[in-house]
Amino acid sequence: MLPDYALPGPGFLGGLLIGLAAALMLLGTGRIAGVSGLVANSLALGGDAPWRVAFAFTVGLPLGAALVGALIGPVPVTFPDLPATLITGGLLVGLGSRMGSGCTSGHGVCGLSRLSTRSVVATLTFMATGMLTVALMGS
Amino acid sequence: MQTLVALVAGVLFGVGLALSGMLDPDRVRGFLAVTGRWDPTLAFVMGGALLPMIVAWRLRPALSQPLAGKRWHVPGTRGVTGELVIGAVLFGAGWGIAGLCPGPAVANLAVAPWAALTFLVAMVAGMALHTFAGRLGRAAGGGGGHP
Numbered sequence: 096m097l098p099d100y101a102l103p104g105p106g107f108l109g110g111l112l113i114g115l116a117a118a119l120m121l122l123g124t125g126r127i128a129g130v131s132g133l134v135a136n137s138l139a140l141g142g143d144a145p146w147r148v149a150f151a152f153t154v155g156l157p158l159g160a161a162l163v164g165a166l167i168g169p170v171p172v173t174f175p176d177l178p179a180t181l182i183t184g185g186l187l188v189g190l191g192s193r194m195g196s197g198c199t200s201g202h203g204v205c206g207l208s209r210l211s212t213r214s215v216v217a218t219l220t221f222m223a224t225g226m227l228t229v230a231l232m233g234s
Numbered sequence: 235m236q237t238l239v240a241l242v243a244g245v246l247f248g249v250g251l252a253l254s255g256m257l258d259p260d261r262v263r264g265f266l267a268v269t270g271r272w273d274p275t276l277a278f279v280m281g282g283a284l285l286p287m288i289v290a291w292r293l294r295p296a297l298s299q300p301l302a303g304k305r306w307h308v309p310g311t312r313g314v315t316g317e318l319v320i321g322a323v324l325f326g327a328g329w330g331i332a333g334l335c336p337g338p339a340v341a342n343l344a345v346a347p348w349a350a351l352t353f354l355v356a357m358v359a360g361m362a363l364h365t366f367a368g369r370l371g372r373a374a375g376g377g378g379g380h381p
Contacts, residue, residue, distance in 0.1 A: 097274060100264075102255045106275040109254025110282020116247035117283065118290035123239035125300030126307045128247065130337040131361070138358060140365045143307065148240045155244015156337060157344035162245065163252035164345065170252045172342065173260035174349040175332055184332025185339070185353040187324045189360025192336060195321025196309070199335040200247075202322075203280065208287035211311035217322040222266075224326025229266040232331070 117204050124148060129201025130156070131192035141193070195221070235302040248341045254279045257342055259333025266330050328360075 097103060120128035126144055136142025136149035164170050175181055192198040195217050197206065202221075206214020255261045255275050264273030299305060329335050334342075334353050342350035 098272070101273055101278075102261075102275045103278045106254045106256075106278035107282040109250040109252070109256065110279035110284075111286060112246055112250030112253065112282075113279065114250075114283035114286035116243045116250060118286040119239060119246065120243040121287070121290050121300075121308075122293060122297065123243070123300060123302045124236045125303040125305060127309065128243060130247075130335075130340065134336055134340060134358075135361050135365070138361075140358070140361050145236070147237045151237045151241040152244035152247075153340060155241045155246075156248040156251070156341040159245040159248020159250070160252040160257060160341040161248075161344035163249055167253075170257055170345050171255075172258045172346050174346055175259065178352050181332050181334075181349060181353040182356040184328040184334060185356025186360040186363075187328025187331065188335060188339075188353075189328075189357035189362075190364050191321045191323070191325030191328055191360070193321065193361050193364035195318050195325055198325060198337070199329075200337050204283045204287055206311070207280075208284045209291045209311065213309075213311055213314055213318055216314045217318055220319055220322035221326030221329060224323045225266040225330035226268050228327045228330025229263055230269045 113200075114204060114208075117200065120152065121205070127197075127201055127205045128152070129197050129205060131189075131198040132196075132201060135193060191221075239302045247337065248344075250283075251338055251341045252345070254282075257338050257345055259338075261333075262335075262338070263330065263333040266333075 117128040120126055132142050133149045133152050136144050137146060137153045142149060160170060197217060202214040202217040207218055251257055256279055261273055261275055264271060265276035332353060336357065339350055339353050339357060
């Protein structure tokens with residue numbers, strides 16, 4: 096029995112679109128749809144994709160979110176109150192995703208689906224650390 | 235052509251994130267809150283996202299080259315290093331603290347621009363730290379850094 100605040104239907108449907116996007120990127124351009132890598136690539140902080148390919152993907156993300164906002168309705172989001180929380184999280188996510196060669200999209204979606212040992216280890220590690228962090232923060 | 239494919243993929247990815255509830259840091263942290271008010275939504279998102287990619291990896295050997303590209307740029311799957319694990323630990327901590335990872339953070343520029351930008355400036359600083367630490371390490375003749 097799922098809690099009433101869970102969104103299994105929209106979650107699965109949105110997930111399918113995310114997977115289709117990653118599949119399009121792989122079969123179309125031959126590249127992994129790893130957001131951390133493509134963001135770094137589009138800011139000349141690494142990566143070997145042509146700049147315009149990395150930049151086009153990155154710019155597409157907010158365009159897609161805006162499209163949902165315009166066609167379906169406001170997207171509900173609740174951010175942490177303190178800027179310090181966002182800054183600390185951002186620093187760790189930025190450094191960690193580069194050290195670990197990927198994030199939720201690259202390791203989680205693209206790597207798990209081909210049973211990459213590296214991605215399975217990375218995904219289990221960041222899920223466990225994320226859960227531990229939230230538990231330690233108490234909420 | 236590759237640029238257009240990447241743009242369409244990015245838009246589709248952004249639509250998926252927005253529909254799935256994954257732009258909401260509170261909901262993402264809810265999934266990680268296994269000892270509290272657990273929200274399983276992210277598991278459904280992950281399940282949905284893996285299906286097309288499992289098919290895509292099976293289709294890939296049938297293609298001699300990408301549909302809009304000349305060659306494959308796919309990373310290796312083996313070789314778990316200390317750097318990979320430490321990176322994943324840092325990433326997981328940041329993900330748990332803010333409830334954001336790179337995809338939703340960038341997509342949120344269209345939904346909650348100031349909060350997203352605050353996170354992204356710090357995220358890019360973290361990325362730059364890695365890039366320049368790597369260059370410094372190589373310049374000093376040491377190992378470290380990523381290939």
